[in-house]
Amino acid sequence: MSFQAPLDDFSALDPAELSRVQGWAAKYKMLMAWGNRVQVKPWLRCDQQRVRGCETALWLAHAEADGRHWFAVDGESRIVKGLAVLLLVHINGQSRTHIAALDLPGLLAAEGLEKHLSPSRSNGFNALVTRVREWLVHA
Numbered sequence: 001m002s003f004q005a006p007l008d009d010f011s012a013l014d015p016a017e018l019s020r021v022q023g024w025a026a027k028y029k030m031l032m033a034w035g036n037r038v039q040v041k042p043w044l045r046c047d048q049q050r051v052r053g054c055e056t057a058l059w060l061a062h063a064e065a066d067g068r069h070w071f072a073v074d075g076e077s078r079i080v081k082g083l084a085v086l087l088l089v090h091i092n093g094q095s096r097t098h099i100a101a102l103d104l105p106g107l108l109a110a111e112g113l114e115k116h117l118s119p120s121r122s123n124g125f126n127a128l129v130t131r132v133r134e135w136l137v138h139a
Helices: 015-020 024-036 078-091 096-101 119-138
Strands: 058-065 068-075
Touching (some): 024 078, 078 119
8 A cells, every 4th residue: 555644544434324314414414524534634635636526625545455445535625525435434445346336426325415415515426436436447
């Protein structure tokens, strides 16, 4: 792995917990809390790692070790970072085959988030998914 700093530890987060939470306000609060778990990573904040298509600044880095893929994220918006965490809890440490089998764009709909998120936040999530897929193709 070639990250300049340790990854954020999201191992205590259970993505199914978001599914169990009822109501948009509670889901939003949980996503914001997840976004707070993302540590600022000055080493990541460069144009090369910037996720294009996201209205707020969002950066993503990728590393592969022993056939497992790892991602580091940083951003300026707590809710967008929370959405990034939602993605990372599903894909960090997984194989290319496992990640490819997931319906990553469908995560928002599966959690009932798509109807509550602004178009710019949904676009940011989709841009993040696109960037992950690009790395997997070129890894």
